[in-house]
Each structure stands twice: as C-alpha cells, then as structure tokens.
Amino acid sequence: MRRRDCRTAHWRISSLRSRKAYARSTAPIGPLLAKELREIAAGRALWTMLLLVCPLVGYSFVQAVSLFSESSAAALQSPVLARSLSPLDAILVPAFGSFYVAVTLLFPFVAIRVLGQEKESGALRLLVQLPYRPSTLIAAKFCAVLAAWLMVSIPALSALAVWAILGGHLAAPETLNLLLGHLLYGVLVGAIGLLAAVVSDNSATAAIIALAVTIGSWVLDFTLAGRSGLSAWLAQMSLTQTLRPFEQGLLSAGLVVGITAVIGGLAALTIVWLPPGTPVRAKIVRSVSCVLVIAAGLGVATQIRASVDLSEDRRNSFSRTDERLLATLRLPLVIRVNLAAEDPRYIDLRRSVLAKFERIMPDVTVVLASERSNVVNPSDTYGQIEYAYGDRTDVSRSTSPREILPLLYALAGTQPPAPSVGEEYPGYPLVVSADAVLLWFFGGLPLLIVLVWRWIRRPPPDKGPLVHPGAKP
Known part of the structure; x- marks a missing residue:
C-alpha cells in the first residue's frame, strides 16, 4: 500500500508539474x-x-x-x-x-x-x-x-x-x-x-x-x-x-x-x-x-x-578605386608607429589611415611602439612610422593618406589607381534661423x-x- 501511495503521489506531482509547464507554454x-x-x-x-x-x-x-x-x-x-x-x-x-x-x-x-x-x-x-x-x-x-x-x-x-x-x-x-x-x-x-x-x-x-x-x-x-x-x-x-x-x-x-x-x-x-x-x-x-x-x-x-x-561623405573610407586595389593586397602589412597614444599626430593617423586599412585589407597589424614619456623626451626615431609589407619596408613621418598610399603601393609593386572623379562630397550649407522653433520645444x-x-x-x-x-x- 505504501509503495502504491508513493507511486500515486509521485504521479500526481509529475502530472501537476507537466500541467504547469503546459500552462506556461500556452499562456x-x-x-x-x-x-x-x-x-x-x-x-x-x-x-x-x-x-x-x-x-x-x-x-x-x-x-x-x-x-x-x-x-x-x-x-x-x-x-x-x-x-x-x-x-x-x-x-x-x-x-x-x-x-x-x-x-x-x-x-x-x-x-x-x-x-x-x-x-x-x-x-x-x-x-x-x-x-x-x-x-x-x-x-x-x-x-x-x-x-x-x-x-x-x-x-x-x-x-x-x-x-x-x-x-x-x-x-x-x-x-x-x-x-x-x-x-x-x-x-x-x-x-x-x-x-x-x-x-x-x-x-x-x-x-x-x-x-x-x-x-x-x-x-x-x-x-x-x-x-x-x-x-x-x-x-x-x-x-x-x-x-x-x-x-x-x-x-x-x-x-x-x-x-x-x-x-x-x-x-x-x-x-x-x-x-x-x-x-x-x-x-x-x-x-x-x-x-x-x-x-x-x-x-x-x-x-x-x-x-x-x-x-555620405565617406569619411571612414578611401576612394572606391583605392579600396578595390587595397583589397587585393593579401600579404601581411605591419605598421610600427613610434608615437605616443595621446599624441595628436597618432590620433589623426588612426582616424585617417590606420582604421581604414584595418577595414579594407585582410591582414593588418598596428604596433604602437612609443610610450607616454617619449612626448616629453622624444628620441630621434620618435614620429617615424614604419611600413612592412611582405619582405619590404619603408619609413615615413606623414599622417596624410596622400603620401602613405603611394608608399604602400610602391612596397606592393603595384601602380597607383587613377584618381576618382565625382566622389567629392558637395556639402549642404544652409542659412536659416531656428529661434522660433523654441516655442515648439518649450511650449x-x-x-x-x-x-x-x-x-x-x-x-x-x-x-x-x-x-x-x-x-x-
């Protein structure tokens, strides 16, 4: 009798749990x-x-x-x-x-x-x-x-x-x-x-x-x-x-x-x-x-x-012709930057060149070589940026893509693409007063x-x- 009662109680508990689970799934x-x-x-x-x-x-x-x-x-x-x-x-x-x-x-x-x-x-x-x-x-x-x-x-x-x-x-x-x-x-x-x-x-x-x-x-x-x-x-x-x-x-x-x-x-x-x-x-x-x-x-x-x-102004990208050519460069590109992370030149280089390289090229490694102290006591190599593509290397101090892209193309042994036409951002200047709009936001x-x-x-x-x-x- 006790075994039968235990089995009955266990069955009732299991049935109750299954009913609750079913109710929760169908509610x-x-x-x-x-x-x-x-x-x-x-x-x-x-x-x-x-x-x-x-x-x-x-x-x-x-x-x-x-x-x-x-x-x-x-x-x-x-x-x-x-x-x-x-x-x-x-x-x-x-x-x-x-x-x-x-x-x-x-x-x-x-x-x-x-x-x-x-x-x-x-x-x-x-x-x-x-x-x-x-x-x-x-x-x-x-x-x-x-x-x-x-x-x-x-x-x-x-x-x-x-x-x-x-x-x-x-x-x-x-x-x-x-x-x-x-x-x-x-x-x-x-x-x-x-x-x-x-x-x-x-x-x-x-x-x-x-x-x-x-x-x-x-x-x-x-x-x-x-x-x-x-x-x-x-x-x-x-x-x-x-x-x-x-x-x-x-x-x-x-x-x-x-x-x-x-x-x-x-x-x-x-x-x-x-x-x-x-x-x-x-x-x-x-x-x-x-x-x-x-x-x-x-x-x-x-x-x-x-x-x-x-x-719309493609601020995060190079020109379309440059991007198509850079995407074909499959060898590893190692960029050794002798600048401190807080240096404005590194910030400009990061925004205008390095981030774009990392988005487009398949294998890019950026090494930040300098420390914060080098800003106060810079060495002779401070400010140099070394580019190593395959077994070729070159050094530059520029942070402009106009000088860095030809340098990279020379390391890769390819001809620079023809300049893109019609990709310049026109801008949208507008002279207008919005003082009256304050009535909408404040009233x-x-x-x-x-x-x-x-x-x-x-x-x-x-x-x-x-x-x-x-x-x-």
Whole structure:
C-alpha cells in the first residue's frame, strides 16, 4: 500500500508539474504585455523624463542650427568650405548628444520602475506565480522598456522633422544608422536598470547601482582615453564608446554583436535573479555562467571586423578605386608607429589611415611602439612610422593618406589607381534661423505631452449602479 501511495503521489506531482509547464507554454503573452505597457505609461517617471528632454533637445538643436548657419554664410561663396559642412556632424550629433545625456542620467529610473515597484509592494511574488515563464516575464518588461525609449525619443525625432521642414538635408543611411546606435544604447541602459532593480531591495538602491555603472563608464572613458595596452581595452568597455562609430556614420558588425551579447547577457542575469524563492547561492552560480557567456560574446565580437561606411561623405573610407586595389593586397602589412597614444599626430593617423586599412585589407597589424614619456623626451626615431609589407619596408613621418598610399603601393609593386572623379562630397550649407522653433520645444510639445498624460490617467467613466434586468424599478 505504501509503495502504491508513493507511486500515486509521485504521479500526481509529475502530472501537476507537466500541467504547469503546459500552462506556461500556452499562456497568451498579449494580456501580460498590455499590463506592462499600461503600468509604465501610468507612471510619472516616463512623463517627467519626457518633459525634461523637450527643452534639453530643443536648446541643443537651436544652437546647432545657429552655428551651422554662421558657417554656411561663408561656405556659400566657396565650394571648398562647403565640403566640410555635414548635417551629421553639425545638427544630428549635437541634437542627439543631449538626448544621450538624458538617457544616461534619467532613463535608468524609467526602467527601474518597470520592476522595482512590483518588488517593493510584494506584487512580484504573485507575478511569478502566473502561468508564465520567467523569460516571458522579462521579455514583456523589455518590450515595455523599448516602448518607453520610443516615447522619450519623440523630442529628438521631432528635431529631425523640424530640420527637414527648415530645408535641411538628411541622408537616410547615416541618419538611420545614428538612430540604430541610440536605440541599442537605450536598450542597454534599460537592461542595466532592470538588472539593478531585480538585485536590489528597493528602487533607491537600484538607482544608485544603475547610475554608478553609467556615470562610472564616463569616468573610465575619461581616465583611460589615449592609452594603450590593457588600459585601451578597458576604455573600450565604456558605454560612451558604443555610440562613437554610429556618430561617424560607421555600422560595425562587431560592435552590434557585442552590444547585443551584453544586452542578452544582462537579460539572462535578470531572469536568474527574478524568482524570489531561489537560493542566493544557486543564483550566484548561474550568474557566473551568464558572465562567462557575455565574455565569450564580447570575445567573438572583437574578432568581427566587417563594417559598412554609411556616411555620405565617406569619411571612414578611401576612394572606391583605392579600396578595390587595397583589397587585393593579401600579404601581411605591419605598421610600427613610434608615437605616443595621446599624441595628436597618432590620433589623426588612426582616424585617417590606420582604421581604414584595418577595414579594407585582410591582414593588418598596428604596433604602437612609443610610450607616454617619449612626448616629453622624444628620441630621434620618435614620429617615424614604419611600413612592412611582405619582405619590404619603408619609413615615413606623414599622417596624410596622400603620401602613405603611394608608399604602400610602391612596397606592393603595384601602380597607383587613377584618381576618382565625382566622389567629392558637395556639402549642404544652409542659412536659416531656428529661434522660433523654441516655442515648439518649450511650449507646444510639452503642452501636448501633458494633455496626453492627463488623458491616459483619466478615471474610467461611471456606468451607474448595476441593476438586474428583471428587477422592478
């Protein structure tokens, strides 16, 4: 009898578990997603941030247009000066730069509210008992965070629309690439906020943790900028570095893979720490495996060099004829640079030559030979750049591609290509005043946001007392 009772109890437990698993796999995600969207739209954090972003983006946009107009007044008489006027650098990056600051400092509070309020009120214990997997719950909250980012980006998107209305030029590839970079950055900051909320006891502690990560990345970037070796690798871990290629019109596959891997890893850590009843030791063990997966993803991302230059002025590329010829040079190219990492000449060489070589040629190695002290006490070889292609070498002190490309072609024994015709960037000078636009960012758009906020928070209509149809009056 006891064996039969044990088997019956075991069968009932297994049946109950299978029923729960089946219910979790078949439960519709629509009601859960609607709940998350309603809760984040009903909170004050989202609308407060949206109101703060309006004047911040508006002032930055108007100042950028003013400076662009001053430069355009002189460039209208000179085509050479006009080539340096790019709306990407002069309008889009400054306007979205203020939006980036707001996302870094304010968006973690919006993301924390998605999970922190449920944890403080105890509703999280009831939420995990619903017929949903923890991964489904976190996926719904990530969708709410994404929707919140789309809402807070309305002022920045309206700046693009205003610029187009004023007659400004927008190149679709570089504009969409910049939007993609800010989208990935916003989701990354949101993932940090969700993880901080799930590992903290209250929202205040979660906010401190999230801001420590975001602001700490600024400190890391400023402290280690211009250094080589391990310091340079650590500086690349800064959140600030994620946007710089997008701001230059460069779509890097390795960077996108790396950001996606970090976001996925943070989501996995959030899933691990979500269930309240799981022992802390088990959570820590699972977290270690998630961190290892993130590290592996970043390692794979560093090996991916594929990238696309989406900037209209092709600032990240040589001419098309030079690129076709450089892609055929298969021997290893070793470049030994006798410059300090903080030297402006190395920064110029890196931007105008070395980064382009690494994008185009199959086998390029750059060796930074000099240290910081050589700037104060330079040697005779300081400033020299040695190029070794196959068994041939040559030395130059120039940082201009006009002198370096012929040197490399001579080492490779090939003839330089004919100059490209029709690839010069025309520039888009525009003299216009955007002072009146401040009324939109300081008055019209905030008023519209307040009206929408009040409409969402309005109480449901009173339907009167419920009376049974058969009841007598």
